[in-house]
Amino acid sequence: MRITLAQAMGTCFGVQDAIDMALDPEFRDRLTVVGQLVHNPQTMERLKANGVRIIERDQIATITTKAVMITAHGASDSTKQDLEAQGYTVYDATCPLVIRLHKLARFLQRQGYFPVIVGEASHVEVRGVVGNLSDSLVVNDEEDLSGLVGHSRIGIVSQTTNRLEKVQRIVAKIRALPGVEDVRFIDTICEPVKERQRAIHDLLAQDIDLGIVIGGSNSANTRKLMELIRDKGVEAHHIERAEDLEAAWFAGRQHVGITAGTSTPQDVIESVHAAIRALGAAQRIDQHGR
């Protein structure tokens, strides 16, 4: 059984910078992170072990530290201002590419376009962008397009972790809507995510017959990497750690491709790789009856 690692995978610079900031010894036992810093359970455990407290946005009233951190996914200006008004010192780890998305969404609105964000309305990044706009629509699939009735100038951006093909499909649908006269689309999918998506296409071009995608079960970009593989008719499994692997998935496989979402640490990737190599070796022994 051949095993190929994707050319680009795992933790992106935005997530890594945010983790490094939270793990700074200066913050030990003194920092509260609002929202999931990364969608990865192992990294979250490391942060908790370093005394970093992680809370959800509806738990802000329970903060006991002076230092509060906004995650790589960002937040609306009003969220930051509310925290500062309550006396907290806000450390902003928003990824520069998420800041770019915020700026471009506001730019389109200033230019007179009705802003559309292609993404998941419940995702923290999208909620932050929406919170900075006076009016907008989040579109995740075609059913959401009915919210555009009455708008003729539409400016479109995307959640940074989206699939380009999906966003382009929705942009084309918006252009074709009756009454829509002017559409401006700015591609805000981030380059690290595109690199990971391109690396999947490379794996598929090498005829993998099984994909293993490593990342937190709540990681949107990890789920999208798995969909990319499944859409090509190739079996794929989303796992969080090596212990989630099932030997039966590998029976009779010729070529396994491994990839990982943008929050998955290198040590988790290496342990999964080692476990799959061990499964492949065990199969060879079975096949040869030794």
Ligand code: SF4
């Ligand atoms: S996925 Fe992209 S936008 Fe999000 S933190 Fe990583 S580099 Fe930044």
